[in-house]
Amino acid sequence: MGITERKERDKQEMRKNIIDAAISMFLEEGFEKTSIRNIAEKIEYSPATIYLYYKDKDELLYDVQGEAFTQMFELFKKEATSEDPLKRLEQICHSYVRFGINNPEMYDLMFIIKAPMNAVEEKDEWRNSENCFDYLLKCVGECIEKKLIRFEDVSIATLSIWSMGHGLISLDIRCRFKVMNMSDEEISQAITKTINEYLRMIKT
Amino acid sequence: MGITERKERDKQEMRKNIIDAAISMFLEEGFEKTSIRNIAEKIEYSPATIYLYYKDKDELLYDVQGEAFTQMFELFKKEATSEDPLKRLEQICHSYVRFGINNPEMYDLMFIIKAPMNAVEEKDEWRNSENCFDYLLKCVGECIEKKLIRFEDVSIATLSIWSMGHGLISLDIRCRFKVMNMSDEEISQAITKTINEYLRMIKT
DNA sequence: TGAAATTATGAACGCTGTTCATTAAATTTG
DNA sequence: CAAATTTAATGAACAGCGTTCATAATTTCA
Numbered sequence: 001m002g003i004t005e006r007k008e009r010d011k012q013e014m015r016k017n018i019i020d021a022a023i024s025m026f027l028e029e030g031f032e033k034t035s036i037r038n039i040a041e042k043i044e045y046s047p048a049t050i051y052l053y054y055k056d057k058d059e060l061l062y063d064v065q066g067e068a069f070t071q072m073f074e075l076f077k078k079e080a081t082s083e084d085p086l087k088r089l090e091q092i093c094h095s096y097v098r099f100g101i102n103n104p105e106m107y108d109l110m111f112i113i114k115a116p117m118n119a120v121e122e123k124d125e126w127r128n129s130e131n132c133f134d135y136l137l138k139c140v141g142e143c144i145e146k147k148l149i150r151f152e153d154v155s156i157a158t159l160s161i162w163s164m165g166h167g168l169i170s171l172d173i174r175c176r177f178k179v180m181n182m183s184d185e186e187i188s189q190a191i192t193k194t195i196n197e198y199l200r201m202i203k204t
Numbered sequence: 205m206g207i208t209e210r211k212e213r214d215k216q217e218m219r220k221n222i223i224d225a226a227i228s229m230f231l232e233e234g235f236e237k238t239s240i241r242n243i244a245e246k247i248e249y250s251p252a253t254i255y256l257y258y259k260d261k262d263e264l265l266y267d268v269q270g271e272a273f274t275q276m277f278e279l280f281k282k283e284a285t286s287e288d289p290l291k292r293l294e295q296i297c298h299s300y301v302r303f304g305i306n307n308p309e310m311y312d313l314m315f316i317i318k319a320p321m322n323a324v325e326e327k328d329e330w331r332n333s334e335n336c337f338d339y340l341l342k343c344v345g346e347c348i349e350k351k352l353i354r355f356e357d358v359s360i361a362t363l364s365i366w367s368m369g370h371g372l373i374s375l376d377i378r379c380r381f382k383v384m385n386m387s388d389e390e391i392s393q394a395i396t397k398t399i400n401e402y403l404r405m406i407k408t
Numbered sequence: 409t410g411a412a413a414t415t416a417t418g419a420a421c422g423c424t425g426t427t428c429a430t431t432a433a434a435t436t437t438g
Numbered sequence: 439c440a441a442a443t444t445t446a447a448t449g450a451a452c453a454g455c456g457t458t459c460a461t462a463a464t465t466t467c468a
Contacts (some may be wrong), residue, residue, distance in 0.1 A: 007445090032318075035424060046448045048427080057425065112316065114236075117379045126382035133383045150405055155384065159372070159398045164364070166380075167371030175321045178330040179337045180359065194363045201354055201405050211414090239455060250417045252458080261456065414465065424455065428448105435444070 015053050015063065017043055022064050023106075031105045031113075036060075061109060062119035066128045068106045072099055073131040080135075085142035086149070090199055092136055093165055097195060100169030101188075112170055136162065149202045157202075164198050219257050219267065221247055226268050235309045235317075240264075265313060266323035270332045272310045276303055277335040284339075289346035290353070294403055296340055297369055301399060304373030305392075316374055340366065353406045361406075368402050 021042040025034040036057060040047040054060040080091035100107040109116060110129070120126045140158045143149045151157035168191050171177055177187050225246040229238045240261055244251040258264040284295035304311040313320060314333070324330045344362045347353045355361035372395050375381055381391050 036426085037424075047425085048449080049447055051426070052446070111375070111380055112378065114378055117382070120379075120382065124382075125385070126379070129380070129383045151401070153397075155386075156394060156398050156401055159381075159384075159394055160368070160402060163371030163375060163398065164368050165371070166375055167367030167369070168363070170374055171315070171367060171370055174316065174318055175324075175330070176315055176333070177363075178321070178324065178328075179333045180363075181329070182359075190360060190363055193357075194360050194367065197355065197360055198364060240457085241455075251456085252418080253416055255457070256415070410468090412465100412467075414463105416463070417459105417461085419459090419461100421458080422456100425453095427452080428450090430450100431446105431448075433444105433446070435442105437442070438440090 011053065018050060018053060018060065019064050019067055022060065023067060026064075026105045026109070031108050056119075058115050058118040061116040062128070065109050065116040068110050069128050069132055071106075072096075072110070073135065075099055076132060076135050080139075085139055085146060086203070089139050089143055089149075089161070092139060093161065093195055093199065094192075096165050097169055097191065100165075101172065101191075104173045107169060107173060111166055112173070133158075133162075147204055150204050151202065160202075161198075165195070168194060215257065222254060222257060222264065223267050223271055226264065227271060230268075230309045230313070235312050260323075262319050262322040265320040266332070269313050269320040272314050273332050273336055275310075276300075276314070277339065279303055280336060280339050284343075289343055289350060290407070293343050293347055293353075293365070296343060297365065297399055297403065298396075300369050301373055301395065304369075305376065305395075308377045311373060311377060315370060316377070337362075337366075351408055354408050355406065364406075365402075369399070372398060 018039060021039050022034065025038060025042060029038075036050055037047045040050055050060070054063075075095055076092060079095040080088050082088040082091055100111075116128075117126065137154065137158050140149075140151075140161065141154050144151055144154055144157060149157060151160070172187065172191060177190075180187070180190075182190065222243060225243050226238065229242060229246060233242075240254055241251045244254055254264070258267075279299055280296060283299040284292050286292040286295055304315075320332075321330065341358065341362050344353075344355075344365065345358050348355055348358055348361060353361060355364070376391060376395060381394075384391070384394075386394065
């Protein structure tokens with residue numbers, strides 16, 4: 001009964017095909033300008049065909065989001081490898097912020113827009129970000145264990161660090177720092193400095 | 205020549221009419237479900253009429269955003285009035301976070317979505333948030349002056365505090381804390397605790 | 409009162425996500 | 439191998455969106 005297996009393989013392949021097309025279009029044309037019709041055109045299928053593999057756009061975006069988190073996770077594993085947990089925490093933070101600033105469209109999908117989270121409404125759990133989140137959580141846990149940071153609760157510490165990073169990235173991406181009347185260069189430097197100041201303050 | 209003045213008054217009145225309708229619809233139906241056509245229907249005008257007062261939706265949203273910031277500014281002036289700058293800073297932070305959690309649709313417009321910022325692209329300055337931002341900036345400035353917080357640079361300090369608050373609010377609004385597997389109640393408590401921990405750490 | 413300027417609108421354009429009856433292809437059965 | 443059945447793909451359509459523009463209604467000015 002190898003046919004049903006091959007069919008399943010084909011199905012997964014088609015899904016990959018769709019997602020890859022979506023990702024490349026996000027990077028080329030931006031997120032907002034990418035529609036189901038555009039994606040269908042890119043892979044040379046009818047728009048209706050996409051609905052044979054994804055029940056709606058939100059579900060498609062959910063899978064794209066998963067792919068994006070995999071990419072960021074790989075980045076973490078490459079750039080945040082120090083043996084010292086505190087040092088590694090700093091590496092993660094800077095890696096995270098750099099990723100956000102350099103890949104605004106992907107960051108959008110991962111952390112800002114609502115759409116992909118609608119697909120999770122029912123199953124009530126969001127697994128896409130688990131790899132990255134756990135990577136941070138584990139690191140923060142080690143820092144607390146060795147009393148390297150001024151936190152006692154791992155959850156609170158992780159929440160704090162994540163929120164600081166996300167706050168900086170998302171306010172920047174969405175141009176809210178315009179109120180500060182700084183040049184792009186100044187903003188970029190201020191973000192880095194703010195992260196460093198924060199890391200300095202949470203140190204024991 | 206009172207006629208041109210009255211015309212100008214009428215024009216402003218109509219704009220107010222449009223904005224008020226938009227705001228009430230955001231609160232009732234949510235942001236995403238509110239279209240130009242819906243707003244036009246609500247004020248009993250043709251959709252095309254709105255374009256006589258606003259060149260596009262972004263410009264309309266920009267004014268709604270301005271109104272929202274005025275409201276939050278009033279909230280700050282009411283809830284953050286302590287003489288002690290540090291105490292006032294804490295009041296602002298909690299006021300800010302509470303506003304965001306309780307008014308997600310408005311917060312969306314003010315800090316998350318891209319649309320209203322497109323209207324600012326040309327004039328290159330974003331005045332809508334100035335009242336609130338300056339209120340925070342002034343408070344932080346006093347805190348630094350009196351050496352109540354472990355910052356030296358007012359801009360960096362303000363950036364840090366704002367980003368922490370925004371990070372918490374926006375990740376919550378967009379359901380990204382789902383990865384933590386906590387109940388709504390637990391998340392709410394964790395957010396408050398994270399803010400308090402942060403305020404504790406930046407204290408001298 | 410009639411001409412000119414302003415204000416309002418209905419209809420249309422091109423786009424969106426999505427559905428569904430119909431067609432084309434692949435697989436199973438006789 | 440051919441016929442019947444299941445699976446896959448599509449074109450056309452629906453209802454919605456932001457926006458534009460020629461036309462119509464109203465108001466102002468001479």
